[in-house]
Amino acid sequence: MRSRLVPGAAALVLAACALSACGSSSSGSGSGSGGDAKADAPAKLTVWIMRDSMSDSFLKRFTADYQAAHKGTTLDIQIQEWDGIGQKITSALASKDAPDVIEVGNTQVAQYAAGGGVQDLTSKVSDLQGADWIPGLADPGKIDGKQFGVPWYAANRVVIYNKDLFAKAGITTPPKTRAEWITDTTKLDTGGDDGIYLPGQTWYALAGFVWDEGGDLAAKGADGKWQGTLDTPQAKAGMDFYKQLQALGNGPKDADEAKPPQADVFAKGKSAQIISVPGGAAAILKANPAMKNKIGFFPIPGKTADKPGAVFTGGSDLVIPEASQHQAQAYQVVKALAGTKWQTDMAKEMSYVPNRTSLASVLAGNDGASTMAVGAANGHATPNSPNWAAVEANNPIKQYMTQVLTGADPDSAAKTASAAITKALNESL
Missing domain, CATH: 3.40.190.10 (Periplasmic binding protein-like II)
Incomplete structure (x- = not known):
């Protein structure tokens, strides 16, 4: 796992x-x-x-x-x-x-x-x-x-949050919708604190936002061939939300959550949230035992309160x-x-x-x-293709995310990434 x-x-x-x-x-x-x-x-x-x-x-x-x-x-x-x-x-x-x-x-x-x-x-x-x-x-x-x-x-993945920073911002209940999440994270992104530490290449989180919009990373056609779909309106909407959320913190735009380890960043006590598996809490406490009793969890919010956000x-x-x-x-x-x-x-x-x-x-x-x-x-789950590992090997999704977050034309970047996914999934089919 x-x-x-x-x-x-x-x-x-x-x-x-x-x-x-x-x-x-x-x-x-x-x-x-x-x-x-x-x-x-x-x-x-x-x-x-x-x-x-x-x-x-x-x-x-x-x-x-x-x-x-x-x-x-x-x-x-x-x-x-x-x-x-x-x-x-x-x-x-x-x-x-x-x-x-x-x-x-x-x-x-x-x-x-x-x-x-x-x-x-x-x-x-x-x-x-x-x-x-x-x-x-x-x-x-x-x-x-x-x-x-x-x-x-x-x-x-869930959202791991700093209870002290939430209380300091006057937030008593974790958000249940995307809109509430943005509002709360904006409140948290003040006074030298990060509203959220979200590196620019956390592509599993992006996938969830894309799925919430009704899109996917790739789709299989009637002819059995795969097509990358990051250039669809649904996927672009997912990326738009990611960009909005990522801007409410100081996460690097050209790295994933392992570089540096996001648990170590959160352990410093200045980041209000990270997106992680719950086991990330153990790494946080290892880095800073003083965080004990300050860590909380809530599901990644969905577009409406009746359903949590999609997750890998x-x-x-x-x-x-x-x-x-x-x-x-x-x-x-x-x-x-x-x-x-x-x-x-x-x-x-x-x-x-x-x-x-x-x-x-x-x-x-x-x-x-x-x-x-x-x-x-x-x-x-990720697209159910025997060749999906080939996509992750060079991961055009990460490259696409960094390009969009650093000012590249989103439509052009999405087309390039979709073409790379298409090629990888159909290489040996």
Whole structure:
């Protein structure tokens, strides 16, 4: 999740992929419900989980509980490293000795499914209560109407604010609409304080504003070709709002939130707000423990008070390789991890948003996580193309934002960026 939520790393707070070369030992193959005769047949199952995706204590509890409920079955949970993970996933899915369950980044499902090595789980969606899945987490797992990835957990951005600066400005209630947000941020941008620290290349925030306007970063045509859409009226309106908000602070126009780390900037106590995953609060307190009890959270405001602003939903899906030799048992592992019991445990342990909207209440008492869950109801994903990683590699969206913020012609900049996105998405199609 971290790579999908921290700009510069292809992905919300914020998500994950996983693999390594280990496989099951017994034979058998099949599709749909799996190649084994019975879902509860004893087996040694290999499960790949990304480092720091889950705590050791959670994985130990899950393993012990699952093995107790499935006599004779052993779970071999293997922690994978981020470096080089994409190639490991691709290689594993093409092998004959794949793991049984793999955690992958939600925005990477399309890339892996395109190779044909991921099992189609469409027939299992109802069994997994898929109608209740968070859309922004579930949609990337669906390609051409087929569900390949099962949503596991989510994270998205919220507004982290300085309670003292809000009180100083006479603001007693966080804003619920964009208009209120601009009004409040204008009040906060006085007396040497930043109304908001918003770097000029925070493109996930821009994406949310574009989605709120009814636009997108790219769209797929009837001919199957992709088209960058930053030059549409909706996307331009989103950029206009971003520009208005960004001007109410001193954030750099040519950098993202990692340069410098925005948590460090906020920790100095002079910036009233940042847009971040709630976990950013821990980095703030590490930089300045005196900020304890001064940090608050609210959902990114929407255009109207009845709906929070759109947010990029980062997170992880679970997939079953076609080459798994225990597909039926692997599905039972996925079902357990995606089910109510372990979704609840995970949410409380990790402060992630559960995969189902009806489980948001389990985060009550955790201000950051519960705020994140509110925003997740209006979650979205980046365009569901196997080539989206190629867009992020050079990221014309960031370049476009800096150009607009520094006085370039917005129409020309939008056309250039859209053309770059179009080229990247259609390069190998």
